[in-house]
Amino acid sequence: MEKSINNRKSLNTSIGLTSFSGSDQDKFGNFVNSAINAFNLGHYDKAINFYQEAAALDPTDFELYYNIAVAHNYMARPEDAINYYRKAIKLKPDLTGAYHNMGHALIQLDRPGQAVACFRKTLTLNPSNGVYWQNFIKALSKIPLAESSHFKDDYKKCLAKEDIHLGLVSNHLIALVKQQTGFSSLFELLKHDKLESIFNNDKNSSAFHVLNDPFLTGLLTIDIVVDPLIEKLLTGIRKILSRLAVANKTAGGIDKNISKFCISLAHQCFINEYVYFKSEEEKIWIDNLYRRSTTGMASGHFNPVFILSLLAAYAPLCSYENLRSKIIAISEIEGNPDFNLLVQRQLAEPAIEVALITEINPLTNVADKVSQAVRNQYEENPYPRWITAPHIKARKLADAIVKLFPQLEKIGVSIPDSPRILIAGCGTGRQAVVCAMRYTNAKILALDISKRSLTYAMRKVQEMKIGNIEFAHGDILELGDFDKHFDVILSTGVLHHLSDPIKGLRILTGLLSSGGFFYIGLYSELARRHIKEARKYIAHQGYGSSADDIRKFRQDLLLSDENFQLKKITELTDFYSLSMCRDLLFHVQEHRFNLIQIKDAIADIGLEFLGFEIPNSNAIAQYKSKYPSDPDAISLDLWHRYESDHPDLFLGMYRFWVRKR
Numbered sequence: 001m002e003k004s005i006n007n008r009k010s011l012n013t014s015i016g017l018t019s020f021s022g023s024d025q026d027k028f029g030n031f032v033n034s035a036i037n038a039f040n041l042g043h044y045d046k047a048i049n050f051y052q053e054a055a056a057l058d059p060t061d062f063e064l065y066y067n068i069a070v071a072h073n074y075m076a077r078p079e080d081a082i083n084y085y086r087k088a089i090k091l092k093p094d095l096t097g098a099y100h101n102m103g104h105a106l107i108q109l110d111r112p113g114q115a116v117a118c119f120r121k122t123l124t125l126n127p128s129n130g131v132y133w134q135n136f137i138k139a140l141s142k143i144p145l146a147e148s149s150h151f152k153d154d155y156k157k158c159l160a161k162e163d164i165h166l167g168l169v170s171n172h173l174i175a176l177v178k179q180q181t182g183f184s185s186l187f188e189l190l191k192h193d194k195l196e197s198i199f200n201n202d203k204n205s206s207a208f209h210v211l212n213d214p215f216l217t218g219l220l221t222i223d224i225v226v227d228p229l230i231e232k233l234l235t236g237i238r239k240i241l242s243r244l245a246v247a248n249k250t251a252g253g254i255d256k257n258i259s260k261f262c263i264s265l266a267h268q269c270f271i272n273e274y275v276y277f278k279s280e281e282e283k284i285w286i287d288n289l290y291r292r293s294t295t296g297m298a299s300g301h302f303n304p305v306f307i308l309s310l311l312a313a314y315a316p317l318c319s320y321e322n323l324r325s326k327i328i329a330i331s332e333i334e335g336n337p338d339f340n341l342l343v344q345r346q347l348a349e350p351a352i353e354v355a356l357i358t359e360i361n362p363l364t365n366v367a368d369k370v371s372q373a374v375r376n377q378y379e380e381n382p383y384p385r386w387i388t389a390p391h392i393k394a395r396k397l398a399d400a401i402v403k404l405f406p407q408l409e410k411i412g413v414s415i416p417d418s419p420r421i422l423i424a425g426c427g428t429g430r431q432a433v434v435c436a437m438r439y440t441n442a443k444i445l446a447l448d449i450s451k452r453s454l455t456y457a458m459r460k461v462q463e464m465k466i467g468n469i470e471f472a473h474g475d476i477l478e479l480g481d482f483d484k485h486f487d488v489i490l491s492t493g494v495l496h497h498l499s500d501p502i503k504g505l506r507i508l509t510g511l512l513s514s515g516g517f518f519y520i521g522l523y524s525e526l527a528r529r530h531i532k533e534a535r536k537y538i539a540h541q542g543y544g545s546s547a548d549d550i551r552k553f554r555q556d557l558l559l560s561d562e563n564f565q566l567k568k569i570t571e572l573t574d575f576y577s578l579s580m581c582r583d584l585l586f587h588v589q590e591h592r593f594n595l596i597q598i599k600d601a602i603a604d605i606g607l608e609f610l611g612f613e614i615p616n617s618n619a620i621a622q623y624k625s626k627y628p629s630d631p632d633a634i635s636l637d638l639w640h641r642y643e644s645d646h647p648d649l650f651l652g653m654y655r656f657w658v659r660k661r
């Protein structure tokens, strides 16, 4: 929320000053001063009264209404807040903060459509503000899927903006694609193995037009598409296109019409790390196309952009070594921005990452056998491939922690203004980037055991011009002698992959300064019971962990009967990218815990449990009402009981904060 306005040059001046008599001016000044003081002391109702007294003297002063609204917000009275934001806006129609705060209040009241309108207005007034964009997207994500078509222009506006994170609305974009008239026809054709007809004689059909639908092409370009039907369709079309291309049947003009779609398909395949199944015949066709392209691409019937995009839908452009100079030449000649973005992502950026290897700071050896196997996994599949991060509003770390755990306010949280933060197991850097944006004064060290993950992260950080992160290569298990201390350590999704997670926890705790905070993510035995079953099934069926085996397993699961016991796994986001699917089901090393084990381990190490972070859930409030004896929600014994009643609560993992005693 944007703050109250206390920026009067002198507190006893006002916008409507000219109409005041001298004594009213004094009174007005006193009311405003008293209101500000009350507000700062958290006495919001008193502040409201004083502001109202001031407003009675000068009803034209928009700041007074705005501040009353903010005070109502603080008192969790969104309806009242909205009334006063409206009054302020009436007097000052370009008051961006009022629209912004009103949008939040409307979200609280579950009126997302009106919230969208407010955030839309903030963007009209300030189109370059990343936080406004993020809130606009947040409001759009709350729109019921069935109503998303009323907000088409808004979703389009988001798609046109390249540097914002659209993860929250991908379900809406999928819904919009599926609402297109031709979409169900496409599926009928796919089901009856007649999809090819849309490329032969049906080019004016609505089914064909779906392929160039801006929601589909946009969606494919920006993020992983989590949808089994769309995956089936895309793999089906990709196969047909390669068969047509290899048979040189592109001459009829289909290549021109289909290039844009094919480029976005290639984007999607790259983003999901080529997780889609490819048959043996497709591999032969693609190999054939590659060889032909190295010799005669510019001649013959082929549109080079189409062919290169098709190749890029099977493997990144950088892997077609003999085509490198041709790809660059074609990108220059064609000047096609969609294709150029593909070349950027698939050729230029991987080259930057390769070059960055020499800049990695080596911190420790990797001697442990399990650590070596884990490293090899993440060298093959850095986790995860990501394109955009959400815009985050900067804040103080101490404030963020107190907001999470208000019980700490009494004892005080002493974190320096420029905290030293260690991210232990930073992967490809998304967490580090979010942390750096949120805590702009922090000095962050991000460590990982995989060099390819680190170079991905380093490239992204350079691109985003983030200056407060350093990277280092090493094994957590070797950090025992590291002579640095940190105010905060973040390690999520990492320790359970160590040969000895508790040893790792102990070592990291040793790097925390006294009273320092530690954010940990660990797998739950109970929540992962289905994953455990799936891992057993995978081992029993003899699927290995190569990319081809993962693709085969996924394909078999997608084609399996709806009643198949593992079918639910196809609903998980992680199923839709290679590194995430490998992490989910094929990891070389995975420990799982229950909350009693965690309780014992942290007590033994000298850590105090502060509480869970459970995003998008009312679980903490429900837990508190179920166990009023634990108002701070910190009893792991009770949480253990609560979890047994809600076994899927920690499906991702347990994410919790502890503090070093």
Ligand SMILES: C[S@@+](CC[C@H](N)C(=O)[O-])C[C@H]1O[C@@H](n2cnc3c(N)ncnc32)[C@H](O)[C@@H]1O
Binding pocket: 371, 374, 375, 378, 383, 384, 424, 425, 426, 427, 428, 430, 431, 447, 448, 449, 450, 453, 474, 475, 476, 477, 491, 492, 493, 494, 497, 498, 583
């Ligand atoms: C599942 S990823 C999680 C990445 C990141 N923390 C996140 O939440 O997105 C696990 C990461 O931990 C790293 N890792 C695993 N074992 C490690 C170890 N012993 N030392 C340092 N990093 C390790 C892996 O290379 C991988 O990048």
